[in-house]
Amino acid sequence: MRRIVAAAAALTLISGVPALAAPCKDAKGRFVKCPEKPAKPARCKDARGKFAKCGTAGAKPA
Numbered sequence: 001m002r003r004i005v006a007a008a009a010a011l012t013l014i015s016g017v018p019a020l021a022a023p024c025k026d027a028k029g030r031f032v033k034c035p036e037k038p039a040k041p042a043r044c045k046d047a048r049g050k051f052a053k054c055g056t057a058g059a060k061p062a
Contacts, residue, residue: 043062045062
């Protein structure tokens with residue numbers, strides 16, 4: 001019973017290794033550099049502490 005559990009644990013660890021590879025591939029299946037994630041837009045708050053559009057009077061970046 002211990003051998004079966006040890007073998008199952010080893011198999012689980014070995015099969016998880018390919019999942020660590022880069023997930024980005026091109027149309028032909030070759031690995032390519034993943035595109036960077038776009039930056040989050042800036043959020044601003046007004047004088048009362050509520051969210052407002054950046055650029056309006058009194059709005060400051062949060």
